[in-house]
Amino acid sequence: MQPNKESLLQAVDDAVRMAARTLVRTARHGALALVDAMEYGPSVSRVGLATDTDGMPLFPNSSLSGRIEAMTRDGRAALLLGEPGRGDPLAHPRLSLTGTVRRLAGETHARCRRRYLERHPKASLYIDFPDFSLWRFEIASAAYVQGFGKAYALDRADLETRCADWPEWHAMEAGAIAHMNLDHRDATRLYATRLCGADDGDWRITGLDPEGIDLASGDDHRRYTYPAPLARAEELRPRLIELAGEARQQAAMDRVRHSGHSENEPGIP
């Protein structure tokens, strides 16, 4: 639900923006609401989710379950993200996005298809079927409800990742992900376990953008956000090396703390 202006909205700060962005980047699925173009009746369906590099949600649709083109007026749509954990479902964070959907083609389709498959490898079984199309959700505004009495009104700028040179970034991203996942699985694991506090697992990178790293191990999806965003693609490599160093140092210090000595510990170079 959109908060109305008279309601008890809280002021938006960087911590709220980061929590909302992390929710968008890690959501595996969402509820997509559309309004029938003919009769203005609402419908809602589950969509699988990934994000484009700039943080806009991506989802596939099969025309067998309804042609989106016929189910929306001017492309208008809403998207609910967030999975309740234990206890009262209203006590858990969720994000209601409002905006428009557009069907992807060409270069954008190729990039978004690749990014969707990085997050949902099993979708390779059907994503190229003729009834499937890939869509991008253009966020216009959002309501972020963190829990009881904690509601925030966000706009697109609060959720969008910016970059000085997207073509340069897009020319580099796929190769950088492949390189990290092939040759630096140890560093990738440390990003997840040391920088995101995740359990050990078969961690791989699923997305790289100027603001952070998306990681997955099975159904566990995590996001590491850099303290300061990268200005250009060329800053990525030194940043990843630096982060791996920091994560290794943290791991080493943890071992010292737990064992009382650091020498002859396996795994510390």
Added chain:
Amino acid sequence: MQPNKESLLQAVDDAVRMAARTLVRTARHGALALVDAMEYGPSVSRVGLATDTDGMPLFPNSSLSGRIEAMTRDGRAALLLGEPGRGDPLAHPRLSLTGTVRRLAGETHARCRRRYLERHPKASLYIDFPDFSLWRFEIASAAYVQGFGKAYALDRADLETRCADWPEWHAMEAGAIAHMNLDHRDATRLYATRLCGADDGDWRITGLDPEGIDLASGDDHRRYTYPAPLARAEELRPRLIELAGEARQQAAMDRVRHSGHSENEPGIP
């Protein structure tokens, strides 16, 4: 998304009806889609869920997060139910309901408030706040997607529980639940573990209707559906006694099977 008539819909049978009904009865939360009465823009938000005795979904709304009255045209709404488990979120069952919402008052409000609190005890902290209202979703039609290529179009009759005398049933339900939860926790536990295949836990009954028993232990919600529905309220007591006998017999047979003998087993009367 509503299935269109040209799509590859499957024929609806009793097993599909039962799976869809069980999903409605056990859903803890859903995504409610509305269409703005002024500009026809869609919105979607999370709602906590219970059901009325006839199987129609119930949910509370706080006017602080938006007044539903202003967010829907002619009360029209859609509701998505179902939680994806592991793996591809599109491989898991979900139900897209289409219908209208109406705000509850009087006797219906009292009954639905009680049933909502049986399923969400912590909602007693806020359900009577002046900004909270309770709503009932009148199902008109539904799309049940059980997984890839398994989609069904349902109507209200496929999901509605009927009763020859609702006033008689409603006069009895609350007392029967209280009696079972106070004096027959052992039978309630057997309904959950023996008839629904649930793990042992602090099981209690959260709802009784002519078609079955709703049960909960923490966040685990289960539904037992009678092989044949009850025609009248007076049939409930003998049916519950009979079921407890069946469940005890199953438990005893399992013990015989596992131990090779049945005598001197604790817990078998």
